[in-house]
Amino acid sequence: MADVGVTGAEALVLAAVRDGVRVCFANPGTTEMPLVAALDRVSGMRAVLGLHENVCTGAADGYARIAQHPAMTLLHLGPGLANGLANLHNARRARTPLVNVVGDHASWHLPFDAPLTSDIAALAATVGRVRTVCDRTDMGTATRAAIDAAHRGLGVSTLIVPADHQQAQLAQEPAGEADREPVERSGRARVGSDRVKDVAARLRDAGEHATLLIGGNGLTRAGQQAAARIASSLGTALYSETFPARAERGGGLPDIDRLPYFPEQAAAALRRGLVVVAGAEDPVAYFGYAGVPSLLARPGDLIRLARPLEDAEEALVELADMLGAASWPARTPTAAVPIPDGSEPLTGRTVGQAVAAALPEGAIVSVEGGTCGYPFYSASAAAPAHTVLTNTGGAIGQGLPCALGAAIAAPKRPVIAIQSDGSGLYTAQALWSMSREHTDVIVLIAANHTYNVLRTELGRHDNTDFGPQAAALTSLAKPRIDWVALSTGFGVPAERASTVAHLRTALTDAAADGGPHLIEMAL
């Protein structure tokens, strides 16, 4: 195709395909029609429609967390971008490589301030890098630069593409585009040995009075094994960051708990002395509470083995070796997953245990919401090897799109979404894309019909006697959402379960049937 004329839109898609972008999560509009046409004229890019942009951006995040290379989105003007910003916020916090393509009015039409005109660049800048294509011949290089930025971990990388530059006919692709080298996947920066040596010395001094807080790629299997070697050698305490973008779990890995969510408990967990951060952000309270410090470790206690964009896995291995820690046993005896009785009602605990016990080898579990999410994480250490994805930025409505994207990145791996109901209602449209794309996703809705976390928070603000409006604002009852009906409406078969036995049967049946399924768990 490169030796015949191409449109600007085709040059963009060609450049993206050449640099390994294979999936486009899209909800296009009028200003993106040349790009839509280009998705058929250039081969190699799969288009996935989301019924709302926050499905597209959340799916692109989930995709890249599993695929380890970026997908592209295609969004319509400022409002389309705005709709997808919440999950771009989560992607930014996950440091997910993501190429966010937003159409704009033809450049000559912008000064007329037509109804859909808005400040797209200002919106995009809140989640990362942004560049507007200002010349039609620039399409390929601008795309390449956006992908490069995504790979270098510069947050979400947005490319704004005016419609006239998409439509423009180029005599041919700019010289050198067709046979250039793909963007270098630069990977994570190495941690210098001097720093590893310093940390090793501090850890030896601290002995049991130290805690290792792991995040980023410290949560690979190798990273966790290295951390566990250090812990068993020195008696160091181990925690994972509270909301990892991606954590390997089970299959004989050490049971590394997540740092508690509430700051009092988190600060208590970090109070034994030295706190070594490896791949995680500095530990900070999720919200500020009067009388509770924002930084959860004493500043003098905090040292960094690897910052979030650095190679924490490698640094942990080097550190473990340097400390002379014994190698990680090929297979440690782990506790069996506790198995609740079939007649038990569904609670956070019984759901967490039942799902962990039923987890197939290699599953991907997208977790959003605390009700079942925390108990599952506790139970799943003893399950077969699996990957957990969590909500990194706190913008709710992330779990279902993330599961969709993960399933598209790894079509052979079973995906389970453990989803609280309040957050699930933000992006329930993801169910439709799961159906259309025939993804093997089992969605488990924790239906307690409240914004439970807010009830807890109201209590923290000394409002234990909720007034009627506060009660109504934190309730999803009156009327109760019927998730089975919603799911059916979006084309995903669904059923309701209220006991452990019923949940188990539903899980087995869904897995046997294939394709997406939803189980509303009456908690």
Place this chain on the structure above:
Amino acid sequence: MADVGVTGAEALVLAAVRDGVRVCFANPGTTEMPLVAALDRVSGMRAVLGLHENVCTGAADGYARIAQHPAMTLLHLGPGLANGLANLHNARRARTPLVNVVGDHASWHLPFDAPLTSDIAALAATVGRVRTVCDRTDMGTATRAAIDAAHRGLGVSTLIVPADHQQAQLAQEPAGEADREPVERSGRARVGSDRVKDVAARLRDAGEHATLLIGGNGLTRAGQQAAARIASSLGTALYSETFPARAERGGGLPDIDRLPYFPEQAAAALRRGLVVVAGAEDPVAYFGYAGVPSLLARPGDLIRLARPLEDAEEALVELADMLGAASWPARTPTAAVPIPDGSEPLTGRTVGQAVAAALPEGAIVSVEGGTCGYPFYSASAAAPAHTVLTNTGGAIGQGLPCALGAAIAAPKRPVIAIQSDGSGLYTAQALWSMSREHTDVIVLIAANHTYNVLRTELGRHDNTDFGPQAAALTSLAKPRIDWVALSTGFGVPAERASTVAHLRTALTDAAADGGPHLIEMAL
């Protein structure tokens, strides 16, 4: 309450209530809990929960279009605001008074960049005025200033309220707050008589070679009647802006068509010579198309009687009087609504006619999407008096929230939402709030299972042979959305209709039953 201690949050709600804000469309989170508690401790503010922020902001827009004074929203941090931006964009284009309240982290917690931290002010600035409360004693005055700005038509007025300032105990409300005068509802600026005189002279010279394009409050009953007097006196052509925020219609009003959507037809409609704009924006193409000018009137032909924030109604009346136009007859004979045969299948035309024929006096009709929206508007001129609300900014997902807000503003008026399916899927969660609030809204879904406007646009870009991905990206089939199931899931009774007779029966039954109903119209 003013003589005992109040929290900052209570001071905010007190100030809002004092200035006539009576409804808060909310989806709060942890950082807004003091405001949630204040909604019970201060009387006079009704809280309405939306399951997604774009429901809240769209409802606040619809509310104010009908109530003519602002509602308040309550949104959670940057991601909550981001979720509601699309309908704030529409509100900005509608010039709707709207007070947008967004919580933020405690001010002392912000520097720690906790996961939910983002640049809220940058997001808010894309839709209007923004101010962050920086001192706890400032709460009342900041609220008052935000309401004042909303009244003065300065777009969406956002107040960012850090959690610590919400929680702070004030010994008492700041002096003078309790007994101050309410914010002046300054209303629209008067158009000077000199300008009206100039326009009268130009119109007299142009005679039949002139077009009057009406928008804003030129679309009140009095405004339209004055415009019709001018038109019948001079032979001037008349058009309404294409997407009015609020237009009165029927009940003997002149049948003023909307300026066509596509620029070629719109430019042709404005080609007879002088174009006088009254309350509308300058006529600009919705999208830019190569070879078609952005400005739809020749620049030399365009003059402005009233700009969008000016009082177009009064200026039109003054102009009609100045031209000596005969007064508008108390009741003009209007054509009867054409009534389709009961056995006819549902199409845009038959739906438009059947709904217009069944329209009760005083109805509010929220229209989103072209399939049935345009035919309804054509048919409804002969219907009883009603009010039409349209999507002013083109950010889809506006129709259902707008209908919800309108129903809360006018609980005694029946509300009908004529809603295309693609856009309806953006904010289907509004159905749940309609159910919870027992609003009399009948939702009519035009279920053609495509993004039809995009098929048309693809054709305009010379892509009449859609490739398979373009076809998939503009299709809502595979699987088909089951709106009856979705609606039931959200607690709104629903049925499906495929003939005119069935639609008529469903409309009658829904109105008789009261409360919200949804009818999926199989087109």
